[in-house]
Amino acid sequence: MTNSSPSGSCNNKCLIAKKLCFLLLRALKIVAVAAVAFVVLVAVAVVLLNRPSVQDRCLVYATQMLQEKLQTKVEIDSVRFGFFRDDVRLYNLRVEDRQRRPMLSLELLNAEISLWPLLSKEVRLEKVGVKGLRAQLFKARPDTAANYQFVLDALKPAKKEDEEDRKEGKKKEKLTFHLNELQAEDVDVAYNDRHFVFGGMNLQKSGGGDIHAELLGSETAWVHIKKRKGVRVDNRLRIGRVVYEEKDGQREVLFDSLHWTTNNHLPHKRTGKPRRGWFDDGHLNVAARMKVSLQHADKDSICGILTECDANDKASGFHITGLDLRFKKIADKVDISNATIRMAHTTLKFGHGQLQLASKKDGRPFRFSTGNITGTTQLRDIAHPFAPVLQNFKEPLRISTKFSGGGESLTFKDVVVKTADNKLAIRADGGVDELKDKYKLNVHFNIHQCVAQGDVKARIINQFSVKKFMMKQLKTLGTLRYRGRLNVKHKRVEVGGSMGSDCGNMQFALLVNALDKYLTGNVKSDEFQLGKAMDRPEWGNIGCKAAFKIDISKERTAQMRRLKGGKLPIGEVDAVVQGVKIKGFRLNDVHADIVSDGAVAEGRLRTEGKLKLAEILCSFSFTNTDEMKKTKIKPGLRFHLFHHRSDEEKAERKKLKTERKEQKAARKEAKRQEREAKKKI
Numbered sequence: 251m252t253n254s255s256p257s258g259s260c261n262n263k264c265l266i267a268k269k270l271c272f273l274l275l276r277a278l279k280i281v282a283v284a285a286v287a288f289v290v291l292v293a294v295a296v297v298l299l300n301r302p303s304v305q306d307r308c309l310v311y312a313t314q315m316l317q318e319k320l321q322t323k324v325e326i327d328s329v330r331f332g333f334f335r336d337d338v339r340l341y342n343l344r345v346e347d348r349q350r351r352p353m354l355s356l357e358l359l360n361a362e363i364s365l366w367p368l369l370s371k372e373v374r375l376e377k378v379g380v381k382g383l384r385a386q387l388f389k390a391r392p393d394t395a396a397n398y399q400f401v402l403d404a405l406k407p408a409k410k411e412d413e414e415d416r417k418e419g420k421k422k423e424k425l426t427f428h429l430n431e432l433q434a435e436d437v438d439v440a441y442n443d444r445h446f447v448f449g450g451m452n453l454q455k456s457g458g459g460d461i462h463a464e465l466l467g468s469e470t471a472w473v474h475i476k477k478r479k480g481v482r483v484d485n486r487l488r489i490g491r492v493v494y495e496e497k498d499g500q501r502e503v504l505f506d507s508l509h510w511t512t513n514n515h516l517p518h519k520r521t522g523k524p525r526r527g528w529f530d531d532g533h534l535n536v537a538a539r540m541k542v543s544l545q546h547a548d549k550d551s552i553c554g555i556l557t558e559c560d561a562n563d564k565a566s567g568f569h570i571t572g573l574d575l576r577f578k579k580i581a582d583k584v585d586i587s588n589a590t591i592r593m594a595h596t597t598l599k600f601g602h603g604q605l606q607l608a609s610k611k612d613g614r615p616f617r618f619s620t621g622n623i624t625g626t627t628q629l630r631d632i633a634h635p636f637a638p639v640l641q642n643f644k645e646p647l648r649i650s651t652k653f654s655g656g657g658e659s660l661t662f663k664d665v666v667v668k669t670a671d672n673k674l675a676i677r678a679d680g681g682v683d684e685l686k687d688k689y690k691l692n693v694h695f696n697i698h699q700c701v702a703q704g705d706v707k708a709r710i711i712n713q714f715s716v717k718k719f720m721m722k723q724l725k726t727l728g729t730l731r732y733r734g735r736l737n738v739k740h741k742r743v744e745v746g747g748s749m750g751s752d753c754g755n756m757q758f759a760l761l762v763n764a765l766d767k768y769l770t771g772n773v774k775s776d777e778f779q780l781g782k783a784m785d786r787p788e789w790g791n792i793g794c795k796a797a798f799k800i801d802i803s804k805e806r807t808a809q810m811r812r813l814k815g816g817k818l819p820i821g822e823v824d825a826v827v828q829g830v831k832i833k834g835f836r837l838n839d840v841h842a843d844i845v846s847d848g849a850v851a852e853g854r855l856r857t858e859g860k861l862k863l864a865e866i867l868c869s870f871s872f873t874n875t876d877e878m879k880k881t882k883i884k885p886g887l888r889f890h891l892f893h894h895r896s897d898e899e900k901a902e903r904k905k906l907k908t909e910r911k912e913q914k915a916a917r918k919e920a921k922r923q924e925r926e927a928k929k930k931i
Contacts, residue, residue, distance in 0.1 A: 312326075312329075313325070313326055319404050320345070320400065320401060320404050321348070321400070322345065322346050322347065322348055322350075322400070323344075323345070323346040323350070324343075324344070324345050324346075325342075325343070325344040325345075326340060326341070326342065326343050326344075327341045327342035328340075328341045328342075329341070337360065337361060337362045337363070338359075338360070338361045338363060339358070339359070339360050339361075340356070340358070340359040340360075341357070341358055342355075342356070342357060342358075343355065343356040343359070344356075345401075347388075347397040347398065347400070348397070348400055349397065351386065351397070352384075352386055353385065353386055353387070353397060353398060354384070354385050354386075354398075355382075355383075355384040355385075356380070356381075356382065356383050356384075357381050357382025357383075357436075358379070358380070358381040358382060359378075359379070359380055359381075360377075360378070360379040360381075361375055361377070361378045361379075362375065362376040362377040362378075363375055363376070375429045375430065376430050376431065377430065377431040377432075377433070378429060378431070378432050378433070379432075379433045379434070380432075380433070380434040380435075380437070381434070381435050381436055382435075382436050383434065383436070383437045383438065383439070384438050384439075385438070385439040385440065386440050387439070387440065387441045387442075388441075388442060389441075389442060392611060429453075429455065430454070430455050431452075431453065431454050431455070432451070432452070432453040433450075433451065433452050433453075434448075434450065434451040435449060435450040435451070436449065436450075437451070443472055443473045444470065444471070444472040445470060445471040445472070446468070446469070446470040447468070447469050447470070448465055448466065448467055448468035448469065449466050449467030449468075450464075450465075450466040450467060451463070451464065451465050451466070452464050452466075459496075460496060460497045460498075461494065461495070461496040461497075462493075462494070462495055462496075463493070463494040464491060464492065464493050464494075465489070465491070465492040466490070466491055467490065468488070468489045468492065469486070469487065469488045469489075470486075470487050471484070471485065471486045471487070472485050473485070481514050481516065481532070482514065482515065483512055483513070483514045483532055484512065484513045484514075484515075485510070485511070485512050486510070486511050486512075487508070487509070487510045488507075488508070488509040488510075489505055489506075489507065489508050489509075490506055490507025490508075490509075491504075491506040491507060492504065492505055492506070493506070500543070501543070501544040501545075501547070502541065502542065502543050502544070503541070503542045503544065504540075504541045504542075505538070505539065505540045505541070505542075506539055507537075507539070508536075508537070508538040508539065508540065509535075509536070509537050509538075510534060510535075510536040510538070511534060511535050511536070512531065512532055512533065512534040513532070513533065514532030514533070516532060518530050518532075518533055519532075525638060525639070526638075527566065527633075527634065527635050527636040527637055527638060528565065528566040528567060528634055528635050529563070529565075529566040529568060529635035529636055530565070530566070533565050534563055534565060534566075535563060535564045535565040536561055536562065536563045536564070537561075537562050537564060538559070538560060538561040538562070539558065539559070539560050540556065540558060540559045540560075540561075541556075541557050541558035541559075542554050542555070542556055542557070543555045543557055550580065550581070551578070551579060551580045551581075552578075552579045553576075553577060553578035553579065554576075554577060555574070555575070555576050555577075556573060556574055556575050556576075556577065557574055558572075558574070559572065559573035559574065560572065561573070563635065566634065566635035567634035567635050568632070568634075568635035568636075569593060569594065570591065570592070570593060571592050571593055571594060572590070572591070572592035573589075573590070573591055573592070574588075574589070574590050575587065575588060575589035575590070576588050576589075582606060582607045582609065582614065583604065583605070583606060583607075584604065584605040584607065585602070585603075585604055586602065586603040586604065586605070586620075587601060587602045587603075588601065589601075589603065591625075593627075593631040594631055595627065595628035595630065595631050595644075595646075596625065596626065596627040596628065596631045597625045597626060597627075598623055598624070598625035598627070598649075599623070599624055599625055600620045600621050600622060600623040600624070601621045601622070602620070602621045603618065603619060603620035603621060604618065604619055605617070605618045606618070608657070615656055615657060615658075616656050616657050617654075617655070617656040618653075618654060618655060618656065619652075619653070619654035619655075620652060620653045620654065621652065622650060622651070622652055622664070623649075623650065623651050623652065623653055624648075624649070624650045625648075625649060626646055626647065626648050626649070627646075627647055627649060628643060628644055628645070628646055628647070629643040629645075629647070629713075630642065630643045630644060639714060639715075640713075640714075641715075642713055642714070642715055643713040643714070644713065645669060645709060645710065645713055646669070646670050647667055647668065647669060648666075648667070648668045648669070648670065649665075649666065649667050649668075650664065650665070650666040651663065651664060651665040651666070652664050655681070655682075657685065657686070658683070658684065658685055658686065659681060659682060659683045659684070659685060660681050660682040660685070661680075661681040662678075662679060662680055662681055662695075663679050664677075664679065665677065665678045665679055665680070665695075669706055669709075671706070673702065673703045673704050673705075673706035674700075674701070674702050674703075674706045674710065675699070675700070675701050676697065676699070676700045677697070677698045677699045677700075678695050678696060678697045678698060678700075679695070679696055679698075680693070680694050680695030680696060680736070681693075681694060681695075682694075688740065689740050690740070691738075691739070691740060692737065692738070692739050693736075693737070693738035693739075694735070694736070694737045694738075695735070695736045695737075696734075696735055697732060697733060697734050697735065697736065697747065698733065699731075699732075699733060700730075700731070700732040700733070701729065701730070701731050701732075702729065702730045702732075703729045704729075705725075707724055707725070707730065708721060708724065708725065711724075722785070723783050723784060723785075726752075726753065726782060726783050726785070727751040727752060727753055727783060728751055728752030728753070729751070729752060730749060730750070730751050731749070731750040731751070732747060732748070732749050732750075733747050733748055734746050734747015734748060734749075735747060741763070741764035741765050742761065742762070742763055742764070742765075743760075743761070743762040743764075744759070744760070744761050744762075745758075745759075745760045745762075746758060746759035746760065753778060753779040753780075753782050753783045754775055754777055754778035754779050754791070755775060755776070755777075755778075756773055756774060756775035756778060757773070757774045757775070758771060758772065758773045758774070759771050759772055762802065767801070767802050767803035767806075768799055768800065768801060768802060768803075769798075769799070769800040769801075769802050769821075770797075770798065770799045770800075771797070771798060772795065772796065772797045772798070773794075773795065773796050773798075774794070774795040774796075775792075775793060775794055775795075776793045777791050777792070777793050778791065778792055778793070778794070779791050780792045792827050792828065793827070793828035794825055794826060794827040794828060794842075795825065795826055796823055796824065796825030796826070796842075797823070797824050797825075798821060798822065798823040798824070799821050799822055800819050800820065800821030801819070801820040801821055806820070807819075807820055807848060810847060810848040810849075811848060814847060814848060814849035814850075815849055816847070816848040816849030816850065818846045818848050818849065818850070818851050819846060819848070820846055820847060820848045821845075821846055822843075822844065822845045822846070823842070823843070823844040824842075824843055825841070825842040825843075825844075826839070826840070826841055826842070826906075827839075827840040827841075827842055839906070839910070840856070841856050841906075842854070
């Protein structure tokens, strides 16, 4: 039996340690060689991938995959990967739709992308540049697919894979995208008949989340076809600059140098009609600037404040100098509050309003309504675009109304119009129907009360550049009180109702016909102080009814003025006076006929004697309504014994006799009812 010595045991341990060190060094050498080999392989791969020839081969493979995926023709001239610069450049991309029409082309796409975040499902784009983008997009009808729909379908994930992942309980990780800067230039997109281009765009996002974006030189065009007439209206919108700012949770959008034009390729509505306003929706030329502060915005709703708005239609002169309001849009409803509208001499305000947006798909019409609108205005603000006759109307008016309507009609409720001194006060309601057809257009108002006191009547009339007649008589009438109606149909204005004055009351109906340019109408009064109104104290009170026709043609009037001069209107009056006092004589049932040629008005009064054997005649003439005291009167008498009446005169006498009987019967019936009423009391 042999025993090992201590020295032998030490030698064994040293030997084991040497072997372990040798194995460790060998392992380290293998790892080092593998690491060097990996680095060399990666370097070689990077170098190879940076070679244009390798990238071109990859491009061929990628293009084939895209064509198989999209089932259409895809072409890319070249792609360059800069692995040392972390950027990708794509040159001249062209994609056709399924009908082999050019759909998308791109001159250059340049993206600076961070590679390492891709390992954690994060796409971080430091900067993206787009140049020369062209898109031709189509969708024939709402129920058909768009020509680009196949691209969206191809990019959707497979449903089977999603279902399998859900069954296995796998939670799919989605890619997250981060974009810090986007630049685009020379973009041209067409969608059906709409066309949109812009010269440049720049979007920048700071590390703190603030966003600044600018869209420069944008332009879009579209065509609108008016259904009723089939008129083509070309629309073009240019915006010099759109700026979007998002900072500290506040978002603002500025539309600077906005320019909208329309052209229906027809003569202007004013052509051949010098008295018509300049507004024509087929020839708009609107320059505007707007600024909006957004408080909330998502796919279902948006709300904010319109803080600045200046819109001027240079073609018509309709100029809104200021518009600010709060708005909130949810689905198809838009609520408006705290609105103020300003023009040169007009300021209108309303607390709330609502819009229902139109939808052809759902068959939903456009509608709107407002609360009470209040403010002050001078009507000259709308003279040039809508009513040149108001160009000198500088009288300030205070107005109040409620406004509602849609594409076919407008409604005004609780209308109140007053002058600053309250000498003119009007209460009314009404509306406008058939807005889209000028031949059926109907403006109608019911005037519940109109009071004009003192000099306000002359002040209002003096706002118009028209020939003024009987201004002295108007002053003598004193305070006017009117209640009635106003209707405006195609070139026809109808006014009627009752008028009260210091000289008596009357009922009237007037028609202004712009087609033949005549004013016609009738007036009736049970008792009127004619002598006071016409400055003829010797004339007493009268009860009368009259029909008249007055020429309002400026051309015909001017021609007569050149021939005869004069200060009177041209026309005729046919009246029946129940009683009048002239030169101390009291005449009953007087027929009055007045004919004016503009220079001289000649009249004839006639009445029958009690024995029906003679008529009392009276002829008169005057040349100026402001100088009625100079009226020339010639009384006369005509005997029926030596006068053979014509058939027309006999028919007129018979008609007059019938009217007298009816009036007598009506007075008798009225007295009877009055007696019965007193008995009941």
